[in-house]
Amino acid sequence: MWSASLAAGAWYGRGVRRLCWIAAALSACGPPGPKVPVTSALTAGEGWHRRVAIYELSVRSYQDSDGDGIGDLRGLIQRLDHLAELGVGAIWLMPMFPSPLKDSGYDVADYLGVHPDYGTLEDFERLLGEAHRRGLKVMLDLVVNHTSTEHEWFQSSRASRTGEKADWYVWSDGPGPGCEESNVIFGEERWTFDPARGQYYFHQFFSSQPDLNYRSPELAEAVLGVARRWLELGVDGFRLDVPHQYVENWPKCWHQPQTLAFHQRLREEVDKAYDRVLLGEVCCGREEVLRYAGSDRLQLVFYFVGMHATWSAVKWGDASKLAEHLRFAVQNTPPGGLHANTLGNHDIFRTPTTMAAEASGLKLAATLQMTAPGAPVIYYGEEIGMRDGATWAVDIRDYARTPMQWDDTPSAGFTTGTPWLALSEGTAALNVRVQAGREGSLLSHYKRLLALRNRSLALQEGAYEPLATQSSSLVFWRRHPAGDRLVALHFGASGTIAVRAEVPEGWSALVDELSGEEVGEVRGAVWTATQPARAGWVLKPR
Secondary structure (H helix, E strand, O other), X not given: OXXXXXXXXXXXXXXXXXXXXXXXXXXXXXXXOOOOXXXXXXXXXXXXXXXXXXXXXXXXXXXXXXXXXXXXXXXXXXXXXXXXXXXXXXXXXXXXXXXXXOOOOOXXXXXXXXXXXOOOHHHHHHHHHHHHHOOOEEEEEEOOOEOOOOOHHXXXXXXXXXXXXXXXXXXXXXXXXXXXXXXXHHOOOOEEEEOOOOEEEXXXXXXXXXXXXXXXXXXXXXXXXXXXXXXXXXXXXXXXXXXXXXXOEOOEOOOXXXXXXXXXXXXXHHHHHXXXXXXXXXXXXXXXXXXXXXXXXXXEEEOHHHHHHHHHHHHHXXXXXXXXXXXXXXXXXXXXXXXXXXXXXXXXXOHHHHOOOOHHHHHHXXXXXXXXXXXXXXXXXXXXXXXXXXXXXXXXXXXXOOOOOOOOOOXXXXXXXXXXXXXXXXXXXXXXXXXXXXXXXXXXXXXXXXXXXXXXHHHHHOEEEEEOOOOOEEEEEEEOOOOOEEEEEEOOOOOEEEEEEEOOOOOOOEEEOOOOOEEOEEEOOEEEEEEEOOOEEEEEEO
């Protein structure tokens, strides 16, 4: 019965590097805890990341402006109105730096430039200004565990054992130890001989991606300088690639104290610029992940365990693990930290494959994402239900990186030329233009959800209080002085369930803010209702 999740797990085994294995992630969580009320003001605090939804996109796949089939910054500028109208508050750009693209840009050759496929630094500055004019924050993907072998830093390091950058990478006279946490999809070898220097260099990923040496004070300062430069230019934060892997103490290559110490230094730089945000792609066990969040480290960390639990809830109709994961995150995220809620990203199959093929399941998952405690992060195309492609340019992860579908023309409005990657199936119905004009579409549901979250302090920063429910149901309060919201989600694929909640005195009727309809009845300060399958309600008093 785990066919979709196992398919995603198989993809990890063949080509994905950055997320936990599904089985490992789920088993790390342990059995569900008792269903008792858990109240927390986890999301209370300062920072724009607590108020908005973040939207991840690939510049290469979003919009082509010049007909060469490759998305670019000028094309992205043309589509900023879509993002503003959708209701997101920030965009996270996958790597746009100069790169040989052997790992789709996660092999950076110059941290301070823009890949010529995407435009120029001037184009990026214009994007920044246009985004800010629309109220959109801009985050960059900062990949500083390793560089490309083509980076000037590596070229200088390999040229001399005594030069200025000699120790900016990890070198050894012979192949050293590996890591307990193996990335076998990148090969078994972790040391590659470099004839120019006559030594071996260490890499946790491909041999074309040598690891940086954070034990070098000069290297650490150079990385901070990169962040400082982009902050001075006006970017609003960074998504950090594999931030748990910066320092190795073999055979331990993950979660070392020196890595956390560097994040504290990076946070100091970010705080100097005021209201800028660090979002960490941390793997794998939930206790380890949440250690990276806090007032003196990363403001946001991905909570991938919760993502897997959401897939399970939507696909199999059992929300018990999901309820437990939310309870754990609320109770255990350190003060000043926040977890990010996501349904998918650039490294895994898209949600119609991992979770639900039908719109009702996708709508239910989106409703959870926008109402649960934490910061929502949307992957481009999720708002229209984009499916996986069937071809790739670099590796199988490209299945989830096909061009954005804007209309039902042959190139989906992405380009006037030939797309760099073949479109996914279903473009006739799964596109922005068709769904924008159709009431009840997935896109209209996302817009309604985001508008609701953007105006509701309870959904942004309210305390979380779950209620005891059946296994197929998740019911919780978001409490806030400006007004409470009661959220009821039924993950079952068929049938109805009875739901109830004690409500404050004076509440005579509850209205679902998504449909505008009155739901259930209130008697003696107790609300009861019969909830259909796949239904999600966000309730307030009439």
